[in-house]
Amino acid sequence: MADELLTAEHLVKRFDDNTVLDDVSLSVKKGEVIVVVGPSGCGKSTLLRCLNALEPIQGGKITLDGEAVVYGSKNLAAIRQKIGMVFQSYDLFPHLSVLDNILLAPVKAQKRKKDEAAAEAMKLLERVGLADKAKSFPRQLSGGQKQRVAIVRALCMHPVMMLFDEVTAALDPEMVREVLDVMLNLAKQGMTMIIVTHEMQFAKAIADRVVFLENGEIIEDTDPNTFFEHPQTERAKQFLNIFSFERSKKDEKN
Amino acid sequence: MNWDFIWKYLPMYGEAALLTVKIGLAGIGIAIPVGFFCAVIQYFKVALLRRIVSVYIEISRNTPLLIQLFFIYYALPKIGIPTNPSVCGVAGLAFLGGSYMAEAFRSGLEAVETVQMESALSLGLKRGQALLYVILPQAVSVSVPAFVANIIFLLKETSVFSAVSLMDLMFTAKDLIGQYYKTTESLFMLVVFYMIILLPVSILGSVLERRVRRAGFGS
Numbered sequence: 001m002a003d004e005l006l007t008a009e010h011l012v013k014r015f016d017d018n019t020v021l022d023d024v025s026l027s028v029k030k031g032e033v034i035v036v037v038g039p040s041g042c043g044k045s046t047l048l049r050c051l052n053a054l055e056p057i058q059g060g061k062i063t064l065d066g067e068a069v070v071y072g073s074k075n076l077a078a079i080r081q082k083i084g085m086v087f088q089s090y091d092l093f094p095h096l097s098v099l100d101n102i103l104l105a106p107v108k109a110q111k112r113k114k115d116e117a118a119a120e121a122m123k124l125l126e127r128v129g130l131a132d133k134a135k136s137f138p139r140q141l142s143g144g145q146k147q148r149v150a151i152v153r154a155l156c157m158h159p160v161m162m163l164f165d166e167v168t169a170a171l172d173p174e175m176v177r178e179v180l181d182v183m184l185n186l187a188k189q190g191m192t193m194i195i196v197t198h199e200m201q202f203a204k205a206i207a208d209r210v211v212f213l214e215n216g217e218i219i220e221d222t223d224p225n226t227f228f229e230h231p232q233t234e235r236a237k238q239f240l241n242i243f244s245f246e247r248s249k250k251d252e253k254n
Numbered sequence: 255m256n257w258d259f260i261w262k263y264l265p266m267y268g269e270a271a272l273l274t275v276k277i278g279l280a281g282i283g284i285a286i287p288v289g290f291f292c293a294v295i296q297y298f299k300v301a302l303l304r305r306i307v308s309v310y311i312e313i314s315r316n317t318p319l320l321i322q323l324f325f326i327y328y329a330l331p332k333i334g335i336p337t338n339p340s341v342c343g344v345a346g347l348a349f350l351g352g353s354y355m356a357e358a359f360r361s362g363l364e365a366v367e368t369v370q371m372e373s374a375l376s377l378g379l380k381r382g383q384a385l386l387y388v389i390l391p392q393a394v395s396v397s398v399p400a401f402v403a404n405i406i407f408l409l410k411e412t413s414v415f416s417a418v419s420l421m422d423l424m425f426t427a428k429d430l431i432g433q434y435y436k437t438t439e440s441l442f443m444l445v446v447f448y449m450i451i452l453l454p455v456s457i458l459g460s461v462l463e464r465r466v467r468r469a470g471f472g473s
Binding site: 049052054077078080081082083084085087089091093094095104105108109110150153154157 | 367369370372373374375376377378379380383387388391392395
């Protein structure tokens with residue numbers, strides 16, 4: 001149990017009377033890539049948002065690297081620096097250039113030297129193929145480029161783990177690929193990640209573990225092979241059928 | 255039109271205009287920070303303070319400036335707070351303007367999507383830092399048009415200052431009409447001087463709006 005980076009125990013999240021997460025427990029080992037799948041509204045995004053305390057929880061406990069993650073606590077900013085998060089909608093700051101977007105948190109929150117952080121930012125931008133966009137503003141970028149910058153912005157804080165909340169859901173298919181490739185590379189380098197996605201092929205390729213969430217409960221938590229080839233629950237089978245049906249329809253058209 | 259008359263009383267209008275501008279700027283100068291703090295309190299939903307702010311805004315926006323001025327001028331001395339016309343003018347304008355500025359800033363703050371705050375927070379910035387570096391720059395650019403409109407509105411409102419015997423433009427015009435019956439000339443100069451004050455503000459405002467838009471915000 002020593003190598004567990006993040007644990008969530010018996011999380012309960014309610015919006016008024018609506019229980020979104022119902023006794024969810026999840027633990028992530030260092031270097032592990034967990035993909036969370038499930039139908040819309042099952043609580044996937046809420047789960048991620050609870051993990052870095054963007055949402056208050058009504059029950060349970062979250063621990064990162066031995067420290068409790070508590071909504072509204074004094075050291076929350078410091079804890080969040082360790083968790084990189086990328087959102088579905090483009091969350092770049094529109095009034096700042098790409099480089100300034102990346103440098104804001106390292107310079108203001110971590111009090112790092114601007115030159116040193118900028119050098120690292122440029123190196124990371126180069127790695128995702130966007131070094132020439134450093135001076136551009138977010139509105140001049142495509143959706144896929146924005147998401148890659150958002151990933152770089154999170155990485156520049158040296159997080160111990162990353163959360164991805166349907167980061168390709170708003171993108172054109174071609175741009176999806178370039179973002180997913182960046183994430184695959186991160187996985188290869190050993191980054192600990194929790195990924196919420198609807199890209200099943202990608203999930204199969206990147207996941208060490210797949211968590212299937214429905215109605216706020218984890219009903220399968222297993223390796224990708226078992227999940228995609230031999231799902232244990234009827235509900236997971238139904239869910240996966242939806243995707244294979246969609247795929248065969250596209251095949252016919254082509 | 256008696257141009258000699260106009261020429262003769264031009265300096266008098268000049269002085270009155272200067273007073274109008276001074277009181278106007280002082281009042282607006284206070285109204286801006288007042289409005290700013292009110293807007294931030296409402297944005298962060300600070301308990302209790304938020305209630306006080308909304309009561310203030312409702313009172314301020316739903317009573318005429320003239321009534322507010324009378325209240326400050328006649329009621330405050332009765333509870334032991336001395337006032338004079340200038341202080342009264344500045345205070346009245348700040349009281350009225352504060353709420354209008356608060357609404358302008360609030361609409362700007364609310365126009366910034368919540369994911370902006372969330373992504374700033376999840377990067378590890380503190381709320382204050384997120385507000386300062388991420389939310390405010392975007393909010394201000396959104397509120398510029400409302401902000402400029404408020405400044406023009408407040409400068410125009412200064413025309414009721416004469417009611418508390420402040421020797422502003424309106425007071426001067428009424429005074430001259432009363433003394434010499436030169437209604438046309440007096441009102442003509444009144445209009446001209448208000449234009450001299452407000453036209454540059456309007457032009458500056460539209461230049462500012464265009465620049466803010468061109469800076470690439472709000473994509």
